Amino acid sequence: MIKVLFFGPIADRVESREMQLEFTPGMTLHDVVSHLGMQYPGAFGLVSFIAVNQTQVHDKQTLLHDGDEIAFMAKFSGG
């Protein structure tokens, strides 16, 4: 399974903080983004950063592994 996390304004628009996706071998970050982006276009318009296993990832072709944790994040506003 792939664990997907949403925070702040993105969680509000998805109306969920966390979901599980079925893992399939060869799955890329791009697959997840396009799948969820179609379902929640309003939320994904706010995505500024994506992390895989707590590390920012810029390359959407990144291969995923079973058990990965993906986070979709709006611009940070802490401090």
Next chain:
Amino acid sequence: MIKVLFFGPIADRVESREMQLEFTPGMTLHDVVSHLGMQYPGAFGLVSFIAVNQTQVHDKQTLLHDGDEIAFMAKFSGG
């Protein structure tokens, strides 16, 4: 009377922290500086700032008034 104050390294060289000088009408800061400067040349070599009544004075022709407080000060090193 004119009250003269010495601090820090200057007080150490004068071996005094405070002295009184007789006030005479028309007396200028220059008069005090040259009088004491001759007596304590080692100390006056350290003088970087002079204050009259707690305010820095640059003009040695400044006229003094009875009761004035003059301070001879080395470079500051607080903070």
Next chain:
Amino acid sequence: MSAPVRIQEADFSQDEEIAALKAGSKRMGGIATFLGCARDFSEGRDVHEISFEAYGSMALAEMNKLRNEAIEKFSLLDARIVHRVTTVRAGDNIVFIAAAAEHRAAAFDGCRWMIDELKQRVPIWKKEITPQGESWVTPHP
């Protein structure tokens, strides 16, 4: 002694943070700190409360990285970063950053760099609760 990098609900004490910072060295000549507080007014609106949310595990890892980078980059003797994640009211503490160095220039530069970087890099979001409703804060570019 508390960890030098923390995310917590509770308020913090500057005296305790500074004491912990100083415990490591007697060579510190200057300690610069930044305390971020909740304002009662933002972008023309009254603000009653500010609510914070964090991606905790990643935020803590980034804050630790940030501290290590600052120590290296500015030759700091030590540094601390504490961020509250909870709901605060006007005047309450939000974030505390301290940088200790032999001389003051490095302490100031390191402290300022850490808060600037924290705002850019650490996954924490704030929502302002105003009389007109709630809204997530969008940082300026």
Next chain:
Amino acid sequence: MSAPVRIQEADFSQDEEIAALKAGSKRMGGIATFLGCARDFSEGRDVHEISFEAYGSMALAEMNKLRNEAIEKFSLLDARIVHRVTTVRAGDNIVFIAAAAEHRAAAFDGCRWMIDELKQRVPIWKKEITPQGESWVTPHP
């Protein structure tokens, strides 16, 4: 509440200073502070103690002027300056400066300006007591 500008023998509490600073306004978004401490080592020598001397009345007047100028120049909401005049040992607090503003840039700029100016303008002198004897500190140009 204690005065915002003070010269004193006693140590100070940062928590108390910050609480006093914050009491005046709920519009403060950032508070920058500088804490100057006694180092155990200076210019290649061990330092056991540092002894301070001030021209008290003038120093206090200059520190008050400096605070007012900083508030004006950097649009600070408030500021505090506390300098100890006594004999301190390595690790002890010497000077505390705090600048509060709506945003962090002004707080940092104001705080840094105040400590830089204090060192230039306030009649206080320090003497270092080392194993080799005592010597007045001559500031670098």
